[in-house]
Amino acid sequence: AQSVTQLDSQVPVFEEAPVELRCNYSSSVSVYLFWYVQYPNQGLQLLLKYLSGSTLVESINGFEAEFNKSQTSFHLRKPSVHISDTAEYFCAVSEMGGTYKYIFGTGTRLKVLA
């Protein structure tokens, strides 16, 4: 069965600094990978996804994530964060060719400091 590990429960970072949120997954088959963001008092929204092809995927607001099959990772990065990026970020995995179930990590709370 697939699983997702987000080792960092909280990440404080100063505005305009770079950030990396880590995600590792476990699965016996190939997977689809996702990052979701949850802003305070809002529902989860898709940030970006990896389905196939290029291992580097980007979002419209400057985040990117790179799929690394050998390390079973899908870390999320942003070169320069804004106060508005303060939110909780969840990594999720779904197995190819299996059921269409999505498993989420425990989340990383990103707090951007002025």
Added chain:
Amino acid sequence: DTGVSQNPRHKITKRGQNVTFRCDPISEHNRLYWYRQTLGQGPEFLTYFQNEAQLEKSRLLSDRFSAERPKGSFSTLEIQRTEQGDSAMYLCASSWGTGGGSPLHFGNGTRLTVT
């Protein structure tokens, strides 16, 4: 696209009572999911439907929980004989797909408090 709608937004109930939540997915979406989220945790998978068929149910799900999706449209999640441990945010999500990899669209959730 009016988004995924969940009702009620909040529910406070006494231990031992039954509660029912409703989810209206995005209209053309064939898959519907229920998750539970507690403070400081990620969404925990409960069950999902493809059209009206319930294809998978979490082994962690007590038999006090039941979900339906009649006619493949809206869905209801019922919890019987509620316990304090059932207090959580219950999330519904939907997607369209014939294969895998379709992103989930989430509602804003129903917050259940069991006193």
